[in-house]
Amino acid sequence: MKRTHSCGALRDTDINGEAILFGWVQNRRDHGGCIFIDLRDRDGVTQVVFDPERTPAEAFKQAERARSEWVLGIRGNVKDRGTKDDGTSLRNPRLATGDVELIAQEVTVFNKAETPPFEIEDHIKTNEDKRLEYRYLDLRRPKLQRNLIMRSKLNHETRSYFHDNAFLEVETPFLVKYTPGGARNFLVPSRLYPSHFYALAESPQLYKQMLMVAGYERYFQIVRCFRDEDLRIDRQPEFTQIDVEMSFINQDDLFKMIEGLVFRLWKEVLGIDLKQWYPDGTFPRLKFEDSMRRFGNDKPDMRFGLEHVDLTELVVAHKGGGIGMLEPMAQKFADGTYRKDLPEEICKAMVVPNGHGFSRKDIDGLEKYVNGMGAKGLARAKVEGDDGAWVQSPLAKMVTDEFRLAVNEATGAKDGDLILFQFGNEARVHAVMANLRIHLGKLLKLIPESGSAGHWNLLWVVDPPLFEREDGGWAAAHHVFTRPHDECVELLETDPGKVLCHRYDLVLNGFEIGGGSIRLHDPEVQKKVFSAIGLSDEEAQEKFGFLLDALTYGAPPHGGIAIGMDRIAMLAAETESIRDVIAFPKTQRANCLLTQAPTLVTPEQLLEVHLKTIDPS
RNA sequence: GCGGUGGUAGUUAAGUUGGUUAUAACGCCGGCCUGUCACGCCGGAGGCCGCGGGUUCGAGUCCCGUCCGCCGCGCCA
Secondary structure (H helix, E strand, C coil): CCCCCCCCCCCHHHCCCEEEEEEEEEEEEECCCCEEEEEEECCEEEEEEECCCCCCHHHHHHHHHCCCCCEEEEEEEEEECCECCCCCECCCCCCCCCCEEEEEEEEEEEECCCCCCCCCCCCCCCCHHHHHHCHHHHCCCHHHHHHHHHHHHHHHHHHHHHHHCCCEECCCCCEECCCCCCCCCCEEECCCCCCCEEEECCCCHHHHHHHHHCCCCEEEEEEEEECCCCCECCECCEEEEEEEEEECCCHHHHHHHHHHHHHHHHHHHHCCCHHHCCCCCCCCEEEHHHHHHHHCCCCCCCCCCCCEEECHHHHHHCCCCCCHHHHHHHHHHHCCCCCCCCCCEEEEEEEECCHHHCCHHHHHHHHHHHHHCCCCCCEEEEEECCCCEEECCCCCCCCCHHHHHHHHHHHCCCCCCEEEEEEEEHHHHHHHHHHHHHHHHHHCCCCCCCCCCCCCCEEEEECCECEEEECCEEEECCCCCECECHHHCCHHHHCHHHCEECEEEEEECCEEEEEEEEECCCHHHHHHHHHHCCCCHHHHHHHHHHHHHHHCCCCCCEEEEEEEHHHHHHHHCCCCCHHHHCCCCCCCCCCCCCCCCCCCCCHHHHHHCCCCCCCCC
């Protein structure tokens, strides 16, 4: 018996022909006379009819015995589904093959099946641990099959696009030298060198730069990366990047190349023309500083408003505006402890239009939410009447009229609106307000809980600072080979916090789907960067010596980007978890419920790699 | 590391102030049924209530510990 069609192939044009289908029993409906079996493969489902008047007795007996998930081969005649006696059609418009059915003539049972722990259907609700334990069954579900088929197309189009644009696909090592700083590495003990370890590559970053030095000019790779950090709904310990690096280009050239890729993927894989939103083929650019000010993070979801308003200057001008909690902060700006251009503390507000609909209980719920984010509370005020009075607000009794009116004006809040405030540590306020904005966006149904709702908002976030605060000093906010803006180079020594750099993130509907930079290839500037973060020449040499050496042998100007394939697939599949686009994902505690990895190993295995383990208790 | 939430039949869930034999739906098994397509009807089997301790005459329910799933914070250059 040889298969002639997939289970999703038959159409009314095949009527009166013969077909042989192989697949799994999706469903069996026994009517005492007729038996219907829905046969499923990765391509679809076809209804097979066992009719005592048209099906040989031997095949009919097989249908009586068959059960869910048995693997069958069925030869039969393709027939129109016809009509009922009253003339209504028996065709099933919900099925791609619903115009036809297969009248079984011969059945081969390739395999029987245990009753699966859950049904192989999209609509069945099963907890994720069970799904992961029986992942090979979960993966039979049409939804997951669609996701992985789509992901395969993303891979294919990505390769095709880069080959069309003269890129070379080059593989790089997974077993690499441990590099301190950044993400935690997985360690792999060396058998040949006692006490020595490889690290699993957290990305091919340094290798792709060396490929540029080697003159390969255009490199890409769809590559697995490993990071031993705690997991999230969009993070796995091993994940896939589209890794890209180009020589002799500037930021605009790189953007153009990646924009072309995203346009192509959406067109070819999803059938969506992004030109309807981005007619000139480019994505908008938003300065990091503006993104932080308006949205509180560097990956804003701009499908909706609820923008933040920075009130720090007002707080300072009004010396706290009568609100005791704001006074220490105002004082520190006044006496010069805090710089206005690099504030350590800020005050932000967000206006909920017509927020009077929020009850005390609703707002307490919001406060509970932000407290979970590390906030100390949620100051709020409902604006009422033509004079903009604040009501239902703990601030109302303290606030001066001048400050209240100034805040109303700055935020644009008017009668019926609700203002929410956060103040304190800059990073904390941004983070809390950014999360609160998303939370409210979903609560107010400005964006869906998950998914695009048919709206793809793409942008570049550009020009972030090169350094971030750390323990009173400065640390590299990105990798240390990020090129500062030329006009900022002298600030490296005088005012590192003000140095901006050629780093960029690609953002889609509030998810960072890619990030990269133009690299630093001038050894003099590189030294100044190391110096600013307190890294000595020796330390730099120890950590990155091989790349620093490489850069001295004629490095071309170069830059690149890494794009998160899992996140793109997740967003494109309109699913809320990265696990739905990965065939064999791990749990949030990085367990594999299917194989039980990680496991203990025997003393002999440990001895071979020269390790002793310590009982954590 | 921290916070939240959950773990009861194969699966998904309900289970009241602690109180008789722990429910339901789907699935499974058997019977009936010739047009269903998440078929329908009748019947049946199926339980370490995550695990370990404690309180109590009595624990699915209360307390302590622990393991696991999920969500978030920290972390992720």
